Amino acid sequence: MVTRLIVATQQREQFIDVTATVTEALAQSGARSGVVTLFVPHTTAAITINENADPDVTADMLKGLSEIVPRAASFYRHAEGNSDAHIKASLLGSSMQLLVEDGKLQLGTWQGVYLAEFDGPRERRLWVKFASD
Amino acid sequence: MVTRLIVATQQREQFIDVTATVTEALAQSGARSGVVTLFVPHTTAAITINENADPDVTADMLKGLSEIVPRAASFYRHAEGNSDAHIKASLLGSSMQLLVEDGKLQLGTWQGVYLAEFDGPRERRLWVKFASD
Amino acid sequence: MVTRLIVATQQREQFIDVTATVTEALAQSGARSGVVTLFVPHTTAAITINENADPDVTADMLKGLSEIVPRAASFYRHAEGNSDAHIKASLLGSSMQLLVEDGKLQLGTWQGVYLAEFDGPRERRLWVKFASD
Numbered sequence: 448m449v450t451r452l453i454v455a456t457q458q459r460e461q462f463i464d465v466t467a468t469v470t471e472a473l474a475q476s477g478a479r480s481g482v483v484t485l486f487v488p489h490t491t492a493a494i495t496i497n498e499n500a501d502p503d504v505t506a507d508m509l510k511g512l513s514e515i516v517p518r519a520a521s522f523y524r525h526a527e528g529n530s531d532a533h534i535k536a537s538l539l540g541s542s543m544q545l546l547v548e549d550g551k552l553q554l555g556t557w558q559g560v561y562l563a564e565f566d567g568p569r570e571r572r573l574w575v576k577f578a579s580d
Numbered sequence: 581m582v583t584r585l586i587v588a589t590q591q592r593e594q595f596i597d598v599t600a601t602v603t604e605a606l607a608q609s610g611a612r613s614g615v616v617t618l619f620v621p622h623t624t625a626a627i628t629i630n631e632n633a634d635p636d637v638t639a640d641m642l643k644g645l646s647e648i649v650p651r652a653a654s655f656y657r658h659a660e661g662n663s664d665a666h667i668k669a670s671l672l673g674s675s676m677q678l679l680v681e682d683g684k685l686q687l688g689t690w691q692g693v694y695l696a697e698f699d700g701p702r703e704r705r706l707w708v709k710f711a712s713d
Numbered sequence: 714m715v716t717r718l719i720v721a722t723q724q725r726e727q728f729i730d731v732t733a734t735v736t737e738a739l740a741q742s743g744a745r746s747g748v749v750t751l752f753v754p755h756t757t758a759a760i761t762i763n764e765n766a767d768p769d770v771t772a773d774m775l776k777g778l779s780e781i782v783p784r785a786a787s788f789y790r791h792a793e794g795n796s797d798a799h800i801k802a803s804l805l806g807s808s809m810q811l812l813v814e815d816g817k818l819q820l821g822t823w824q825g826v827y828l829a830e831f832d833g834p835r836e837r838r839l840w841v842k843f844a845s846d
Contacts, residue, residue: 495806495807497756503790503791504796507791510786515800538804544808545808546715546750553715553752554754555753555755
């Protein structure tokens, strides 16, 4: 079974911490041990893990990514004007796996799971699937 | 069982839409519900998801990636002259997971699955494995 | 069951080949056919696949990534001064899947699995989980 979540974003570019949402979906599935697959069914948003302690980290990441992939470039042809968002989405990726043991998501001390919005604000979907051992 | 597919590329850099190929491999496996793992056994090609509606998107992505990772750089030491392709391959990644429900690949409306060629033209391999619930 | 490995790094930025370590963990699990998930529980290190034949490739990759993501930037706010490492970690990713058949890790001829250190030297953890068919 795929749990289908909705995540509302508020800005064009934003990292939304979905760790609690995924943890809750996991608890409702009764998962004890296995692997969780997260999947973002969009082409201008992604899923990633990074630090959840200092909010400056995700702010620096968004700014850093925008320096790497400029919003405007003379060679962009895509008429919607969001080619940068498509590139960033592929750089971070659409799918991710997390380990589960004793019913708990196994994350490092400073790790949070983020939906990365690159062309918001929008209502985004996040799909969660647990595979038991 | 791993389904081993061949994908022929025609250019040095190219995004090849493999969605139909993966869908067919899935149908032949009789898969109903679970997770599909895609794996590219190369170091200068990758697997990614992006928009399949407007071909300008993948063109912009290839051009954008080439601006980020220059083909020539004074510090590249690797004698084959394809260090840019190795970097791009790691940025997009070698493996990906897709969800399956009711025998159908679960993708977003605009999502296509692409083998990303960065050092072609070549005959590339794409491995597909379905894990049932 | 999650196998929890320790990988010691010696430099600030380094690709450590963990292929043999993962292969050994797999052998001890008695795995025959399935999928291995690798997970790095850190926010300034990552997991990636690239060429294991010519060491110039990983050297070029590290140098290339440092050109893409500068170590110092006027807009970085994070006080630890390692925002570049956080960005690189998300670009390469925290999780990866490898296929297993006949008890053997299925890798391409030139592929090696690397823990990518971007803020070492440190003692890093690498988690390995095998899911049987």
